[in-house]
Structures are given as structure tokens and as C-alpha cells.
Amino acid sequence: DIQMSQSPSSLSASVGDRVTITCRASQSISKYLNWYQLKPGKAPKLLIYAASSLQSGVPSRFSGSGSGTDFTLTISSLQPEDFATYYCQQSYSTPPTFGQGTKVEIK
Amino acid sequence: EVQLLESGGGLVQPGGSLRLSCAAAGFTFSNYAMSWVRQAPGKGLEWVSAISGSGGTTYSADSVKGRFTISRDNSKNTVYLQMKSLRAEDTAVYYCAKDMGELPWLAGGAKFDYWGQGTLVTVSS
Secondary structure, eight states: OOOEEEEOSEEEEOTTOOEEEEEEESSOOTTOEEEEEEOTTSOOEEEEETTTEEOTTOOTTEEEEEETTEEEEEESSOOGGGOSEEEEEEOSSSSOEEOOOEEEEEO | OOEEEEEOOEEEOTTOOEEEEEEEESSOGGGSOEEEEEEOTTSOEEEEEEEOTTSOOEEEOTTTTTTEEEEEETTTTEEEEEEOSOOGGGOEEEEEEEESSOSSOOTTOOOEEEEOOOEEEEEOO
């Protein structure tokens, strides 16, 4: 199975900050990397698929980049509703596997 | 509007069984693969099982193979997860997720564009 690792595990940031989360795969996964947002008690939300494609309805302050083994999720200007946990997931091979998550907290 | 509503979670003893259901609405259900994904307390997400739109193809994680069975009833727009021989490590919130496409998963498949809010399964004596 492909192992996914995220960094940092958590971060504190203020509204308006630029936030970057990194995801690394244990082998090349081309561009097949997706990002999700999880909030307690709510349905998880797909943000980015295929490394850089913005899911319909997701604000443009979210962006993704990368290919091969290294990927990033960037929030250009953090909003109050963005405080959540973010997960990357590879869709290159079965089983799909997730990173351990990055919790974005209010500074 | 796509809606996914899980049900059937609860407290079960080790070795017991439970069946989860996920009722779907707002899309042509039979055209899409569906998956179950779980999150143990304080842990990350783990994909569990997937089923094709017709129900003819299924995949399962090694951790549940032989114990969990995914199925679907397209006439009821519902996907199920039958869980047997439950263990403490199966304790988790179980999410139902809609795939953006179909099985088999080629490279780039397994993209989950809609999820339910989850149902909690607790395995404990």
C-alpha cells in the first residue's frame, strides 16, 4: 500500500494568514492526489482532486499543487470557517490511502 | 442536492454483528460507485470498502476482508455495510461516500465528492 504523510500535524494561524500543508507519498502517484476538509459532526468535503483541480463550489482561496511524491494545499487567506482538519488521499492505486491529517487551529 | 444519510450504528459486543445503511438522494445512484470510509477515535481516515454502480464489483481493505461485506440496492438508492466478527479496533465513525466515477478504479479513480455525516460504531463489552 502507498503510505501518505502530512506535515505539519497541526498548526496555529490567524484569520487572513496564508497557510500551506504538505503531503508526501511513499512512491510516485503522478497527479492523483485529493484533499478533503473535515469538521467535527459534519460531512467531509472534497476540496481539490487530481492535485490541482478545484472541486465545484469550493472557494478559490484553496489551491493545490504538486506531482510525483510531493504535494501542497494552500489557503491563500484563512477564513474563520476554514478552521478544520485537512487530509490528503492518493487515488493512484488500490487501496486508496489517506495522510494522518493536519489540524488548523485558531491562533 | 446530493444527500447521503447513514444509519445503523451503535454499541455492539466484540464478536458481534451490525449492518450499516446509507440512503442516497439527489443523483442517479446506479451510475456511481460508493464507498465506506471510517475514522477511529483520534485517528485519521481509513477506506474500508467500495462497490460498483451495478453492485457486481467490490473491493475491501485487508483489515476487514472476510468480515465486512458491502452491497447495494439500486431500487432503494441504498448502500449497506454488513459487519461481522467485530473487534474493538473497528470502533469508529463510519462514513458513506459517493465516488466521482465507477469501478474498476483506474489510476485517478477513488475520488469521493460527497460524504454523509457518519454513524458511530462502538465495539465494547
